[in-house]
Amino acid sequence: MNIFIILGMGAAVGFLSGMFGVGGGFLITPLLIFYNIPPVVAVATGANQVVASSVSGALSHFRRGTLDVKLGTVLLFGGLAGATVGIWIFALLRSVGQLDLVISLLYVVLLGTVGTLMLLESIRALRRSANNQPVSLRRPGQHNWVHRLPLKMRFKKSKIYLSIIPVVGLGFCIGILTSVMGVGGGFIMVPAMIYLLRIPTNVVVGTSLFQIIFVTAYTTIVQATANHAVDIVLAFILMVAGVIGAQYGVRVGQKLRGEQLRALLALLVLAVGARLAVDLVVTPADVYSIVSEGVYR
Amino acid sequence: MRAIAALLLVCSLAMPAAAQVLEDKPVEFPERLEIGISTDEIAITSDFRGADLTIFGAIEGYDPALLAQGKYDIVVALEGPKDNNTVRVKERIFGIWVNRRSMTFELVPESYSLSSTRDVETIAEPAMLNGVGVGIQHIRLSPIGYVGDGSNMTEFRDAFRRLKESGGFYQRDPGGVQFISASLFKATVRLPANVPNGTHVVRAHLFRDGVFISEKALPLRVMKTGIEQMISNAAYNNALPYGIFSVTLALMTGWLASVVFRKD
Numbered sequence: 001m002n003i004f005i006i007l008g009m010g011a012a013v014g015f016l017s018g019m020f021g022v023g024g025g026f027l028i029t030p031l032l033i034f035y036n037i038p039p040v041v042a043v044a045t046g047a048n049q050v051v052a053s054s055v056s057g058a059l060s061h062f063r064r065g066t067l068d069v070k071l072g073t074v075l076l077f078g079g080l081a082g083a084t085v086g087i088w089i090f091a092l093l094r095s096v097g098q099l100d101l102v103i104s105l106l107y108v109v110l111l112g113t114v115g116t117l118m119l120l121e122s123i124r125a126l127r128r129s130a131n132n133q134p135v136s137l138r139r140p141g142q143h144n145w146v147h148r149l150p151l152k153m154r155f156k157k158s159k160i161y162l163s164i165i166p167v168v169g170l171g172f173c174i175g176i177l178t179s180v181m182g183v184g185g186g187f188i189m190v191p192a193m194i195y196l197l198r199i200p201t202n203v204v205v206g207t208s209l210f211q212i213i214f215v216t217a218y219t220t221i222v223q224a225t226a227n228h229a230v231d232i233v234l235a236f237i238l239m240v241a242g243v244i245g246a247q248y249g250v251r252v253g254q255k256l257r258g259e260q261l262r263a264l265l266a267l268l269v270l271a272v273g274a275r276l277a278v279d280l281v282v283t284p285a286d287v288y289s290i291v292s293e294g295v296y297r
Numbered sequence: 298m299r300a301i302a303a304l305l306l307v308c309s310l311a312m313p314a315a316a317q318v319l320e321d322k323p324v325e326f327p328e329r330l331e332i333g334i335s336t337d338e339i340a341i342t343s344d345f346r347g348a349d350l351t352i353f354g355a356i357e358g359y360d361p362a363l364l365a366q367g368k369y370d371i372v373v374a375l376e377g378p379k380d381n382n383t384v385r386v387k388e389r390i391f392g393i394w395v396n397r398r399s400m401t402f403e404l405v406p407e408s409y410s411l412s413s414t415r416d417v418e419t420i421a422e423p424a425m426l427n428g429v430g431v432g433i434q435h436i437r438l439s440p441i442g443y444v445g446d447g448s449n450m451t452e453f454r455d456a457f458r459r460l461k462e463s464g465g466f467y468q469r470d471p472g473g474v475q476f477i478s479a480s481l482f483k484a485t486v487r488l489p490a491n492v493p494n495g496t497h498v499v500r501a502h503l504f505r506d507g508v509f510i511s512e513k514a515l516p517l518r519v520m521k522t523g524i525e526q527m528i529s530n531a532a533y534n535n536a537l538p539y540g541i542f543s544v545t546l547a548l549m550t551g552w553l554a555s556v557v558f559r560k561d
Contacts, residue, residue: 048543048544048547049547051544051547051548051551052546052547052548052550052551052554053551054551055547055548055550055551055552055554055555056551056552056554056555056558059551059552059555060555097383097385097396097399098395098396101393101395101396105393213548217544217547217548220540220543220544220547221537221540221541221543221544222540223540224532224536224537224539224540224543225536225537225540228532228533228536230532230539230540230543232528232532232539232542232543232546233525233528235543235546235547236546236550239546239547239550239551240550243550243551243554243558244554246554247554247558280393280394281392281393281394282394283394284387284394286460287386287387287388287394288384288385288386288387288456288459288460289384289385289387289396289460290382290383290384290385290457290460290461291382291383291385292380292381292382292407293380293381293382293383
């Protein structure tokens with residue numbers, strides 16, 4: 001393991017996450033897998049790294065008052081339950097020897113979907129600005145089926161009266177993703193909160209970061225106890241490089257135009273997904289493999 | 298598990314006796330092996346690139362006539378700590394390579410370094426070697442669980458040996474055992490760079506004219522030292538505090554970053 005490659009990886013992902021305001025877990029884990037880190041370790045260590053990258057963001061949102069603790073706590077209940085189920089699925093897949101495959105498949109689907117959506121969106125934006133059309137933000141409708149569900153609760157900070165069922169459900173799904181894939185899940189949670197739950201945009205990012213800290217922290221501890229899969233040295237190098245890289249990313253992101261950058265990130269995400277997909281299809285060097293029960297390194 | 302291991306041990310002791318009966322030689326062999334190593338503990342640092350371990354030994358109560366004819370053969374094995382190992386084979390499903398069939402072998406050594414007076418295969422009959430369990434081709438690989446009619450056992454055993462050998466975990470050195478005087482010998486076994494941590498066993502076997510007659514074993518503790526191993530030990534032996542510490546470190550890093558890079 002070369003420390004400089006890990007540092008570079010962390011800094012690059014940190015830079016991108018600062019520039020685009022994403023957590024970066026969905027890039028770190030596949031990169032670690034490309035670097036021949038066992039997927040079990042890559043996922044658990046990725047979750048640990050996300051804790052660090054979410055804390056600074058959540059703190060600044062908390063200072064600015066754009067964090068709804070009550071809403072975040074309800075999300076968190078779902079998230080912790082989801083992470084628990086996810087760890088169980090993780091252990092089960094590992095014992096039957098399908099964990100590496102499922103992680104790769106999930107990443108191919110996730111990166112493929114997110115990359116395609118981002119690319120389409122940025123192409124549309126580029127066309128609009130080329131035609132000099134005003135950027136029209138789609139105004140979400142006031143109500144949908146989600147708002148007819150029972151068990152409603154008032155969230156003062158978000159100025160919203162909402163059933164807790166979809167909130168807990170969303171947290172649950174993201175929790176599963178966190179423990180199986182080592183991602184924070186912000187890139188799914190943020191759009192879902194805006195378009196599905198109609199939560200005001202200003203509190204969405206801070207609140208999702210709040211829940212991500214606790215779910216990834218919980219996942220890290222459980223992964224460390226159940227699977228001994230957290231590599232603290234690797235995680236620490238990634239964290240330090242990541243938080244520093246993110247600072248520069250934020251500065252660069254503020255200066256440059258968004259659409260081209262977004263298209264570039266989309267292409268990068270698609271490339272990572274494609275590389276994982278190729279590894280699944282290409283005939284392996286050896287179709288046989290040995291796993292020792294006690295140690296996994 | 299321990300009971301089965303004990304059973305295997307009993308079998309291994311009983312096996313040569315059975316072989317003797319088959320050979321129709323109920324006589325007790327007078328020969329005994331004695332071996333010695335300079336240490337029973339080896340400390341290894343993280344920059345360890347592999348090393349040779351020399352074992353000295355002597356045949357006691359030998360027959361000078363047989364010795365002069367070179368009828369005695371010695372095989373020394375350094376067996377690593379044992380663990381259950383699962384061999385999996387990938388098959389293509391809808392274009393994707395998926396782990397399909399598997400077989401788990403019970404308590405096989407993680408590493409195995411063999412040194413002998415000549416190629417083990419020429420020392421004794423395969424049945425005899427299987428009985429003693431000495432030689433890479435003859436190590437006991439007993440599958441756990443349902444194996445069907447056992448027709449694919451050879452496939453998985455061969456794959457296991459091949460992967461272990463190509464990974465450098467299993468090695469052999471025919472000619473690694475040399476006589477330095479009439480009955481005194483010196484055996485060199487290789488500790489691979491990725492030698493597993495734990496208790497290894499140096500096991501010396503004496504063959505007389507293709508018949509296994511005596512065995513002597515000594516434990517050898519391999520201890521990895523240094524910061525990396527300390528961290529690894531903590532991750533395994535104090536998993537909960539280790540996890541909590543990992544999270545605390547992450548929280549501190551994130552908080553520090555927000556303090557250092559605060560814009561206002």
